[in-house]
Amino acid sequence: MERSFAAEVAKLTLGEGEVFHGEGILAVTKALLQSGVSYIGGYQGAPVSHLIDVLGDAREVLDDLGIYFENSASEAGAAAMLGASINYPLRGAVTWKSTVGTNVASDALSNLASAGVKGGAVVILGEDYGEGSSIIQERTHAFAMKSQMWLLDPRPNLPSIVAAVERSFDLSEASSTPVLLQLRIRACHVHGSFTCSDNRPPRYSRRQALEKAEFDYGRICLPPSIHAQERHKVEERWPAAQRFIREAGLNERFDGQGEGAEGARGLGIIVQGGLYNGMIRALQQLGLADAFGRSPLPIYVLNVVYPLVPDEVADFCRDKQAVLLVEEGQPKYIEEALAAILRKAGLATELDGGEAFARAGEYNGEVLLKGMAAFFARHPVAAAPAAQAPLAQAVAERVEDASRLGRLRAQAAAALGAPVPARPPGFCVGCPERPVFAALKLLQARTGPLHVSADIGCHTFGTLPPFNIGSTVLGYGLGLASSSGVAPMMDTRVVSIMGDGGFWHNGFTSGVVNAVYNRHDSVLVILKNGYTSATGTQAIPSSVREADGGKEAALDIEAALRGVGVSWVRKVPSYEVGTMLRTLEEAVSTLEGGLKVVIADGECQLERQRKLKPLNARRLQAGQRVQRTRFAVDDGVCTGDHACVRLSGCPSLTIKPNPNPLRIDPVATVNQGCVGCGLCGAAAHAGTLCPSFYKVDIVANPRWWERALYRLRQAAIGVLAGRARPLSQPAGAFQ
Secondary structure, X not given: OXXXXXXXXXXXXXXXXXXXXXXXXXXHHHHHHHOOOOEEEEOOOOOOHHHHHHHHHOHXXXXXXXXXXXXXXXXXXXXXXXXXXXXXXXXXXXXXXXXXXXXXXXXXXXXXXXXXXXXXXXXXXXXXXXXXXXXXXXXXXXXXXXXXXXXXXXXXXXXXXXXXXHHHHHHHHHHOOOXXXXXXXXXXXXXXXXXXXXXXXXXXXXXXXXXXXXXXXXXXXXXXXXXXXXXXXXXXXXXXXXXXXXXXXXXXXXXXXXXXXXXXXXXXXXXXXXXXXXXXXXXHHOOOOOOOOOOOOOXXXXXXXXXXXXXXXXXXXXXXXXXXXXXXXXXXXXHHHHHHHHHHOOOOOEEEOOOOOOOOOOOOHHHHHHHHHHHHHHOOOXXXXXXXXXXXXXXXXXXXXXXXXXXXXXXXXXXXXXXXOOOOOOOOOOOOOHXXXXXXXXXXXXXXXXXXXXXXXXXXXXXXXXXXXXXXXXXXXXXXXXXXXXXXXXXXXXXXEEEHHHHXXXXXXXXXXXXXXXXXXXEEEEEEOOOEHHHOOEOOOOOOEEEOOEEEOOOOHHHHHHXXXXXXXXXXXXXXXXXXXXXXXXXXXXXXXXXXXXXXXOOOHHHHHHHHHHHHHHHHHOOOOEEEEEEEEOOOOOOOOOHHHHHHOOOOEEXXXXXXXXXXXXXXXXXXXXXXXXXXXXXXXXXXXXXXXXXXXXXXXXXXXXXHHHHHHHHHHHHHHHXXXXXXXXXXXXX
């Protein structure tokens, strides 16, 4: 795993009245255990990968409570698990990364939402939105509206997050509807504390089985049931949800507090719960909130962003001249709904939302500060009592500060003369996928440009310099499927990329089976690194697992390919660039038709190093022999062409000043980050570059004969070096 949570798992057993200190995603896990869930599943993805990891490390705790946990093969499989709550009073939770994960699961979610649930069903979503995101920029809100599922967006502090998880199950059961709970990246990793409750064993579990199976045709998604289900959603479930939200106080209202509250009564702020911390920080910078978050401005916090409760909204806005809505992302679903509510209520309150802030992008601190400052410039806050500085003056000063900051940034940009170079993400040092793209780059030097359908995963970095390989990226495991339309239109065979995680997630059926059935004549490269590495190296069906002290056989990708009729399959060690190049060249040029698959086999180097480093540390401590391999560049041979850097792009391969004063070109060098994968030498050999790379074996705690052999070699080198030096030239002089 990316990290072990074995130490934190002990916190999951804290009981009533004890205080939990830790990370947001750990608090979510504890809240699930306190909610009496019967089963949990999910698919990893930022920012909720840690939730899967924590649950995996907490299997003993889950077993004690009788809770079933499953690391699902895909988001669709995880969503289908919630079907257990349709007919039975089983509480269940699943998790994945939205919005792409929610799209994969949308078929199951649509049927689940239509049928309704008896037991509480909750989906914990990693709302991967904004500048820290790794996906396309969309919101979950549309899925909630489409399928009539309720969407929570709690304030990002641990007590609020825990309460949201627990109340989500209550809301789900009160309205017979699945609930979506979204957590932004910062909410998942925020630290804090909350007072615990006892973990609740579920009513029905692996320890307490259901008595009998049930059947209710009214819950089957076929006519005529679906027509009744639609009416039930609108006429009963929706009002029940709004009633529960109102009575349980899930949304929060903070009336103005402190000095100046009377003068600020004509204004108000409505904010998504997840944006509350950033909004309060902006108010503090504007002098409109203190260090404890108390503000003279009335604030209405939408911890439930769908559905809205019209009478709550109207009641908050009734005595306001203007209200600022803080809603992140497009389209402005909440703004449009609030405008309709105010119109129906006959209120003249001015609603300011999209005009105050940026039209798109994450609402970070700067965006919130500028937008709120602009709002208060248009709607000045009335002066505070005479004993206090006028709030309007404080706002004006902060607006001027923001303008001054903008001028300073412009001056800094002018002084630099050019923007700071972008630092896009890239492959790790020694990544086994890097040599595959080096081979593809060498292949195109021979064949000419090829259309390469890329995929989602670590290998997506192949679309970046120095490789620039990958014409399209359509979805996880969809690299091969995305080539089906362009392949018949090309004179040359197209190449598709797929990771082993994507293969099991979606690629096997959507890509391989589809290609075999439709007789596609193309090339597929499967990067088999052993894990879903991009999300923290979680296990996949083909991962080798530890079982009872030994290695348990995993599902075999090659056997699966041959099982559906793929006959042309080659497995090549990833780091053998020359062999990979020849295999790829054969794949694109062979006269044999059909799908041709090249499996690049090489374990994720990051995971390999996580296993090797502790092992080597223990060996060193025990005085045992440890050998490490490193590569280096001979300064005297390097020509300064740097083709090796352009071909591999390894972060450990860089340049340094030429030690020869008669040569001005910098030479290549390998820094201490090298893990000895050998790509630099293999790529140089396959590309017929200069032979300046050499291999070094560093031995700690060598055996006696290795020490003797080392001394003999040093003596021989010394003799030979002395003979090569003219007698008139002193040792160490420049040649």
